[in-house]
Amino acid sequence: MYQYDDYDRQVVRDRVGQFKGQMARYLSGEMAEELFLPLRLQNGLYLQKHAPMLRVAVPYGILSAPQLRRLAEIARRYDRGYCHVTTRQNLQFNWITMEQVPAILESLLEVEMHAIQTSGNCIRNTTTDPFAGVAADEVVDPRPYCEIIRQWSTVHPEFAFLPRKFKVAVTGASTDRAAIRVHDIGLRAVRDDRDHIGFEVWVGGGLGRTPMLGSKIRSFLPRSDLLAYLKAVLRVYNRYGRRDNKYKARIKILVKSLGHERFKEQVETEFAATQQQELRLTPAELQYAESFFSPSAYERINVQQVEADLWMQRRVQPLFDRWVKANVHPHRVPGYAAVTLSLKAKGQAPGDIHHSQLDGIAELAERFCFGEVRTAQQQNIVLPDVAQSDLLELWQQLTYLDLASPTQGTAADIVCCPGADFCNLANARSLPVNDRIQARFADLDRLHNLGPISIRIAGCINACTHHHIANIGILGVEKSGQEYYQITLGGESGDHTRLGKVIGPALPLEAVADAVERMLELYLQTRQAAQETFAAVVERLGVSRFKEVVYAANH
Amino acid sequence: MPRIIKDGGIVEDAALILGIEDVDALADDADRRCFLPLSYWLDRYADRNDGSEYPHVWVGSHDPTESLTPHLSKIAAIAVYFERFSDGTGFSTAAHLREVCGYKGELRAFGHILADQAIALRRCGFNAMALPEGESLDTALSLLLTAGLSYQGSIYNPRTPFKFRFQEAGLND
Incomplete structure (x- = not known):
């Protein structure tokens, strides 16, 4: 997964410092509530029914074991022992106090996490396929592009006060598990007939009060142009999107009122005028982004032997068999599988996760999954890289943690x-x-x-x-x-x-x-x-x- | 005299920004610089072509800024009005004027802006800011002087997030 360097740390530290200052001015009465409101939202802080809620960004759903442990610690120390996986792959703490927020942000910063742009009228966390990088049907690994978009959109000077929130989703598989057509911008990474990577660009999808599916405005955007093109779309939206009525302020309304063709024309005109050399992603930069997402250190596996063992294990353990059928997914590497950990156990609020489960998952991720997990849009957790020979033991451990409901994709996976x-x-x-x-x-x-x-x-x-x-x-x-x-x-x-x-x-x-x-x-x-x-x-x-x-x- | 931030310092500035209702009474006040509303400006100056410099102009969020494009080389200063600090249209107006239209004159942000927004304003191409009452020029200036790193650079020095990992130049824009 992506590792922060000093630059990333500095950007987040600056932002946390700025927000702490704003909060201090608010708490001392120097800054009025109506001024503070959009600023706190941009930093993930809501005021909910019972208490403030802090939404923490999980960039395109990837978490490391140390991050899981830190989240568990925050849940224990500041919340009521649990947190909640959202439908945009983020995490929420529902029972914190305003005064604790700076300390929580400091604590998150130590494990390279933050709450920047998880709310407010700005570019939100980019989401993707929970099986990115390991899916058997993947054409292009979307994660390097998600990271490029994450950095580009973080504290973007031009797009911090958009007409309304703005959500980007990226998929690189032949089956779309990122719901790109219901996002403000949906990107599908594809390869052309010369094996060059580019994107289908879909714009103007969104649900809410006026549900609409996005329409395709580019069939193949060369990947080097990704940022210049995103900027053109955002600029057209920021200049012409409606601000008089919040229910008509999403980009989908602009696309609809201009018509798909005219909207596309405006974007292309802006793009043609502003695609400076400086914004073009060079091969060296793309390679640098890709270097963080190289394949895990898979072991060579005697697939025949493993499959024979698994077959026998499933025969003698019907519950295990059921779990494998529902919660285990194909993997691009023979002998490996991706596994869904269900957060839908009976009697539990969907997506809620207890601190002991977070700690437990961290340990299992280190033992069985190269130390990394994913959050899924369906409010579950995914272990993307599990050797099939470890499935039985993993299942037993998950059963102790109450994370083994064999219900992924069924009517009980609500x-x-x-x-x-x-x-x-x-x-x-x-x-x-x-x-x-x-x-x-x-x-x-x-x-x-x-x-x-x-x-x-x-x-x-x-x-x-x-x-x-x-x-x-x-x-x-x-x-x-x-x-x-x-x-x-x-x-x-x-x-x-x-x-x-x-x-x-x-x-x-x-x-x-x-x-x-x-x-x-x-x-x-x-x-x-x-x-x-x-x-x-x-x-x-x-x-x-x-x-x-x-x-x-x-x- | 009122003070604004301009080109990285605090300066005195007596320029008037005139609303459409009082423009007739004051636009000819030769002693003071005036920013005229776009519609008024277009009516009176769009067709003038005697080689002299035009008066300054200000634009609102919904004004058709494109109508200024043919005249930009003769306008020394454009002010962009922010109706509310949370209405970010002006950031893109400025970026568009600088990047697409190549505007080189003064770009001034005024209206409801926060000192906290100073860095973003500069990165989008504003070289002047007039803050509303209650917002501190000193705070804004100190933010500008201590501005840290950004992934995107600025209008003057655009970059991809990874470019500066390879090139050390221009980190503080």
Whole structure:
């Protein structure tokens, strides 16, 4: 992974120093609340329902073992013993005090971490595929480009006060696991027929109040032009994006109002005028960026032997077998696998992680995974580099840590925000909906029989959990002081990203889990084979059949 | 006399920045430098071509700055108005004027800006800043003088984040 040098340390130290000064002026009354607000947001500090919340950046989801241990220590010392993995691969501490923030930032700095630009109307943490660098279907490793973008966007003088927040996602695999079409800018690294690396550039995606999919404005941007092109897009947005209405301020609205062609034209004009030599990434710089992400020191493995052993282990241990099926993923190196650690154990808020688990994962990462882990957009943790011969032992250790729920990608792998229990923006609680749906999936045979299904719950229209692109999306709304839940159906992420449709009037809390059950029952009754997924059946039958079963029972 | 930051120091500056409502009454005050609103400026000076220097002009966030492009070589100073410090349009207006239009004159930020923004303003091409009441010029100046490292450099010295790992020059822009 990327290692800070003195320059990186200095940039972060300067910024932490600046923020400490701003906070001191705020706490002494010298700086007014309305001035401090955007400044604290740019440094990841929110004021939530019960306490301030600090969102810590995890650049494109990569964490080292020492960083995990430091996060555990912060959770113990300053929080209530845990933190929360967000849907943008970051981490949140929900129970800190304002006065502790400078000390926490100092502590993070010691392990090369910070909270810069994790909130506010600026360029946020760049996100990517949690399997970046190891995925079997990868064409280009996106991590060097994520790091280049991280540095370029950090404390950028021109883009610190944009009309609205700005999110960039990068993928380099043939399957898009970074959801590039629902980001302000989505980049897909590709190779042309001469094996030169470049990017497809997608602009104007986003969910929230006005969900839209991004459109492609470049099919092949040579990688050397990456920064000059990003700058051109951002400058057009910063100059012409709306600022009069925060709900119309995202770049997607500008792209829509100008039209895709005119927007593209403006970007290309700006790019042509400003692509100075100085902004071009040279081969030496690209190589330097790549040097931090060279392949791990894989051992040569007798694959046949390992696979035979694994086959036997799975036969004698059905629970292990189930876990391998759901949570273990193909790896580009024979004999290795990537593993999902589930943060969705029953009775736990999705994405929450206890300090003892953080310490435990750090140890397992060092023993089994070259000391590195990933956070995933689905609010899980990924160990990207595990030898298949270690899987059984890893699984046993994860079981002790309560991180081995064999549910990755199933209906129990629910993505869920903290909702009105914590968040000031929320209109309704999300966690009780999650608990009620989770309670229906005690029977693992039944759960696995349902196959891959994505369920995402959002406590408000800001859609942090991307409920629009879930097979079943659940959105909390408020009607005359009561919590209700609107259900969308047919959303999909990845290569066939599609927005779900609202199936009908919002339901009260008690009715949501039943509605989900009924839709899943209809699916089981109507699928033509076990291989026909829930999403495929929704597409074949149409939303109306599902609507019927949900609302029929209410009569 | 009012003071501003200009070219890295604090100087006295009596220039008036005139709103459209009082421009007629004061624009001809020959003793003082004036910045005129863009629309007024365009009406009166866009077609003038007698070789003399134009008066200064100021632009707001939503003004069509492009309309100045043909005249830039004769304008000695442009002021860019910040409606709120959190409205960052002006940063890109300045960067565009410097980078794309090649504007070489004075670029002055005024309106609702914070001393904390001084470094970013300079990196985007402002060489002058008039701070609102309550914001300290001394704080802004000391920030400018102690500005640390940046990944992006500035309008005057743009770079990729890795370039300065190979070249030691110009680290403090």
